[in-house]
Amino acid sequence: MNRILSFIIACFIFGLLSPSLEAEGTSLLFPPAKPEGVILEQYDNETTSAQIVSMSRSLELEKPTDLTHQIRFLTPDGPLSLELDQLRTIHFTEDQLVSVVSDPALTLVRSLISRPLSSKDKSWPDPEYDDADWERPILAHPNYRWFYIPGARWIWVRKGSYRSPLSETLLIRQRFTLPEKWEPRRATLSITVDDTLHQAFLNGHKLPVKDIRMGHDYISLDVSLLLEGENCLALKVSKGREEALSFAGMAFRIDIHGHASGNPALPSPPGAAVFLENDDYLFGDLVGLSDRSVKVIAHDAGIEIDRDWIRRIRLNIDPLPKKSRKNRSIFRKIFGGGGASPRQKSYQPFTFALHPRDPENRIGLLLKTGEFLRGRILELDGRKVVIKPRYGHDFSVDVGEIHSIYPNEPGRRTHLKYKRELLPRRCRLTMKDGTALSGLLYDIDQEFLTLKPPWSPTLRVKNGLLTACDFPYSPTARLKRKLNALSPDGRFNVALIGENNPKGPSYEESTYYRIQCLLSELDMEGNLLSPEEMVNPEIFSTERITLVINLDETESYYKTVNKTNDGYHALLNFVKNGGFLAHLGIGSPAYYGLEPRNNHWTRTVTPPFLNESLKMKILNPGIVGKNALPFELPDNRVAGLHFIRNRETPFSEGLPDRIEFPYLPDTRFRPIIADTTTTSTRFVPLYWLQSEGGMNYGAAMAVIDYRGHGFRPTRTFYVHHLLFSSSYHSHSAIHYILPKILTLTLSKRQESEKEPSPCGTKPTP
Numbered sequence: 001m002n003r004i005l006s007f008i009i010a011c012f013i014f015g016l017l018s019p020s021l022e023a024e025g026t027s028l029l030f031p032p033a034k035p036e037g038v039i040l041e042q043y044d045n046e047t048t049s050a051q052i053v054s055m056s057r058s059l060e061l062e063k064p065t066d067l068t069h070q071i072r073f074l075t076p077d078g079p080l081s082l083e084l085d086q087l088r089t090i091h092f093t094e095d096q097l098v099s100v101v102s103d104p105a106l107t108l109v110r111s112l113i114s115r116p117l118s119s120k121d122k123s124w125p126d127p128e129y130d131d132a133d134w135e136r137p138i139l140a141h142p143n144y145r146w147f148y149i150p151g152a153r154w155i156w157v158r159k160g161s162y163r164s165p166l167s168e169t170l171l172i173r174q175r176f177t178l179p180e181k182w183e184p185r186r187a188t189l190s191i192t193v194d195d196t197l198h199q200a201f202l203n204g205h206k207l208p209v210k211d212i213r214m215g216h217d218y219i220s221l222d223v224s225l226l227l228e229g230e231n232c233l234a235l236k237v238s239k240g241r242e243e244a245l246s247f248a249g250m251a252f253r254i255d256i257h258g259h260a261s262g263n264p265a266l267p268s269p270p271g272a273a274v275f276l277e278n279d280d281y282l283f284g285d286l287v288g289l290s291d292r293s294v295k296v297i298a299h300d301a302g303i304e305i306d307r308d309w310i311r312r313i314r315l316n317i318d319p320l321p322k323k324s325r326k327n328r329s330i331f332r333k334i335f336g337g338g339g340a341s342p343r344q345k346s347y348q349p350f351t352f353a354l355h356p357r358d359p360e361n362r363i364g365l366l367l368k369t370g371e372f373l374r375g376r377i378l379e380l381d382g383r384k385v386v387i388k389p390r391y392g393h394d395f396s397v398d399v400g401e402i403h404s405i406y407p408n409e410p411g412r413r414t415h416l417k418y419k420r421e422l423l424p425r426r427c428r429l430t431m432k433d434g435t436a437l438s439g440l441l442y443d444i445d446q447e448f449l450t451l452k453p454p455w456s457p458t459l460r461v462k463n464g465l466l467t468a469c470d471f472p473y474s475p476t477a478r479l480k481r482k483l484n485a486l487s488p489d490g491r492f493n494v495a496l497i498g499e500n501n502p503k504g505p506s507y508e509e510s511t512y513y514r515i516q517c518l519l520s521e522l523d524m525e526g527n528l529l530s531p532e533e534m535v536n537p538e539i540f541s542t543e544r545i546t547l548v549i550n551l552d553e554t555e556s557y558y559k560t561v562n563k564t565n566d567g568y569h570a571l572l573n574f575v576k577n578g579g580f581l582a583h584l585g586i587g588s589p590a591y592y593g594l595e596p597r598n599n600h601w602t603r604t605v606t607p608p609f610l611n612e613s614l615k616m617k618i619l620n621p622g623i624v625g626k627n628a629l630p631f632e633l634p635d636n637r638v639a640g641l642h643f644i645r646n647r648e649t650p651f652s653e654g655l656p657d658r659i660e661f662p663y664l665p666d667t668r669f670r671p672i673i674a675d676t677t678t679t680s681t682r683f684v685p686l687y688w689l690q691s692e693g694g695m696n697y698g699a700a701m702a703v704i705d706y707r708g709h710g711f712r713p714t715r716t717f718y719v720h721h722l723l724f725s726s727s728y729h730s731h732s733a734i735h736y737i738l739p740k741i742l743t744l745t746l747s748k749r750q751e752s753e754k755e756p757s758p759c760g761t762k763p764t765p
Contacts, residue, residue, distance in 0.1 A: 040091075045654070050075045054444075084471060147217060187223045197214065200233075385405065470729045495526065498550050551584055560593065567594075582716070629696075630698065643687045661689070669700075
């Protein structure tokens with residue numbers, strides 16, 4: 001009682017001293033709620049349970065020079081005030097994860113070659129369908145020909161048409177049950193097939209996929225069709241005719257995020273999902289559309305969004321089927337119905353592709369039939385969207401027929417550079433209905449968080465419906481202050497090298513683009529060196545460049561440009577003379593030498609090898625080291641692969657403790673180990689790849705320090721592509737890794753400048 005009374009008194013005092021701010025034009029998204037406890041995750045990797053009290057009164061947009069960036073908390077040990085850049089994440093609720101993967105006891109399969117569908121089988125996607133005579137599948141391991149989804153095993157029929165000239169079509173059903181006293185918040189279905197996915201159903205509801213060809217790829221759908229108790233997933237896949245293997249197969253997993261029953265109720269599902277160019281997305285009712293803005297109603301509050309920020313609008317406003325089902329109580333809790341007030345709406349459970357791959361120059365409407373109507377979107381007129389084709393007159397399309405609206409040319413034209421003093425306030429909110437919003441943190445107290453997105457007026461969000469508030473840009477703000485303090489002369493230049501893979505991601509999705517955006521926020525520029533510039537000592541030298549980042553996407557580097565091995569010697573001498581080098585490449589970076597042959601760059605495997613000369617011992621499959629196991633594809637019986645921070649070294653302070661293994665087409669893992677052939681280096685791993693069972697696959701990020709034996713004091717970095725391509729709390733891990741590389745480079749350079757050069761160490765000619 002004393003603690004509760006003290007808390008109430010403290011809140012009252014803080015409320016008097018620091019009244020809550022109200023931004024002009026603020027949209028109130030949710031009604032007031034009871035104050036909730038939070039868990040603070042700080043950049044020194046400490047976690048603390050606390051209650052939010054208030055934000056510093058001096059945090060006003062109109063007076064950026066007076067910012068103090070502080071939030072006040074009450075903890076079991078007393079009051080606590082933290083600067084914003086000390087926080088990585090504020091966790092508002094505990095989040096649980098349940099994963100469902102292929103299970104031999106629960107998965108059933110039917111081949112349409114041996115048993116075609118009859119009229120009574122037309123209801124095969126429904127949960128109530130009698131599948132007792134279906135067969136158990138063969139659950140096989142993937143090999144190099146098939147895409148890998150962690151934990152998911154490939155499903156094959158036992159008597160497949162392995163070399164038949166006929167194409168094979170399979171129907172797959174799997175039932176799974178959610179835990180008791182547990183409510184789903186969001187579920188992601190990841191699926192890959194060999195080679196075409198025709199249909200997908202969850203609990204009898206059709207998902208928006210149709211005749212998608214895959215192979216070395218996958219799709220990821222966010223599904224909210226989960227029921228309390230038993231659920232049923234139904235899929236139809238096929239393999240086309242081929243001279244060789246022609247049998248069909250597939251693999252999938254469902255990751256369900258949820259919380260224990262009794263937490264605040266989930267909001268009603270949206271009638272539309274709006275995807276923005278800065279990777280935000282929000283749910284609501286689409287009520288207005290013009291050539292300048294889009295208006296969405298979310299929880300009785302209107303949000304107006306600048307249309308230039310919108311990438312896609314996904315519509316789904318069909319009512320729920322009236323057909324009764326078992327275990328429907330969860331639908332009443334989440335979606336209303338059965339006594340709902342007239343203001344509440346019932347929508348079909350929502351499904352959307354997480355990363356839609358839009359064709360070039362897509363502007364128009366995608367209909368539910370699969371037809372695409374190209375044209376300029378003009379307005380929303382009642383229940384109709386008006387479109388102007390390139391040729392012809394305007395016409396209207398009923399919203400009930402529309403799958404998605406594409407109002408703009410694809411491309412991130414809206415990258416926003418904030419003022420330097422505002423950088424620590426950038427954050428990203430994740431809500432229980434799946435909404436993700438980013439912008440400037442304006443205010444926070446026990447009940448509300450106020451956010452200023454770049455695409456709309458200020459929004460006021462109830463804390464009770466948030467799961468997390470992340471500050472992914474804080475490392476950038478912290479590093480900017482450190483750069484100004486330790487390097488006032490600005491002698492910190494970064495260069496980028498590497499061959500671009502034309503089959504790789506687009507420029508706006510590339511690592512190069514993300515790094516350039518981060519460097520620009522630090523008032524730095526990553527100069528991309530051409531092969532000719534790399535071998536020119538007047539351009540590429542430690543006097544001009546401090547750090548070189550190898551962003552190669554093909555495991556190669558420019559080994560020979562004008563003279564034999566001149567690229568190799570340029571990079572090796574750069575490091576020997578005190579330059580810093582970071583490898584963010586695919587597989588084994590800087591392994592294959594690019595050499596000009598017949599007016600083309602050709603990859604060769606001839607000594608000398610740059611990795612060996614830099615004492616970077618990267619393991620390839622078949623070579624097992626201490627606590628290191630490389631692979632082309634991980635054994636998918638191993639569950640829960642994660643990158644785990646090495647807590648034994650101060651070098652790793654500020655990095656996330658745990659980063660999930662990503663779903664990527666290229667899952668090759670090449671760990672790095674210490675080179676035991678020399679005593680002139682120090683090897684410090686920063687991240688290990690480990691399974692839930694504790695199996696260690698090796699170091700995915702490491703630092704190598706050099707001293708003596710021809711090297712001036714310096715260091716290199718190795719970051720595996722699966723790590724820097726991962727995300728942490730829905731944000732790219734590169735936002736944490738690059739500031740760490742720059743910080744460790746800066747601290748080593750300061751340390752080296754204070755020490756005399758080791759005896760016998762001379763610049764390499």
